[in-house]
Amino acid sequence: MRVVGIQVSVERAGRAGFSIEFVGDGGEVVSVLCPQDDAGSLNRLNAIAKAKDMLRTALAADEALQAVGGQKGSLRGQLPNARRAHDRDAMEEQLEEGLEDTFPASDPVSIATSTIARGHSHR
Template sequence: MQVVGTQVIPEMGGKRGFTIEFVGDGGEVVSVLLRNDETQSVNPRNAVERAKAVMLEIAAATDEATSDPVTARPSARASGDQSTMEEQLDEGLEGTFPASDPVSATGSTVPRGPAKH
């Protein structure tokens, strides 16, 4: 896979961490979620390098009991896990506040013609 793009997506404005998406030339997307700790050590400047390090660790990992490669579990969307998808939606909406608030509409009146005395 040739990486053609990288996106850093803050979780709750970066307070909970960041999701880093690596986009491949064939349309594949690999996501790494880095949770922040109490020291807030993950930030937009170091998130991509940390995600690369996590992927290297995963690639090198094997199941010690069988020496088989680690198997991936399906995403919440692929497995149909509604509660996890709802939780992720809520986190996304909180991360976009106040942009997710409805637009307030106000009306005004304009007089039509000369005032009558």
């Protein structure tokens, strides 16, 4: 895969971190979620470097697994998501995050009221 583009998306206004997408020349996309650190120092500029470091670490771990006799790219089972684990707090947090990411959904709330005049009497 030859990377032809990199897209950086903000997660929850930067509070949750950034999603970095590496786009390949064949339409492949590799996504990396870089969570925000405790100091809040992750930004659009250094998020790409962090994503590259995370990918290097993942590749090195895969190569180490292969070296000890594991199958390259093998999975150790599927990780449970909030719905399967019946974690109501996690599902509620995901719902809140989704609502925040889509607000305002379309038109902003209007504070003005409109009135319709009813029958004027002519004197």
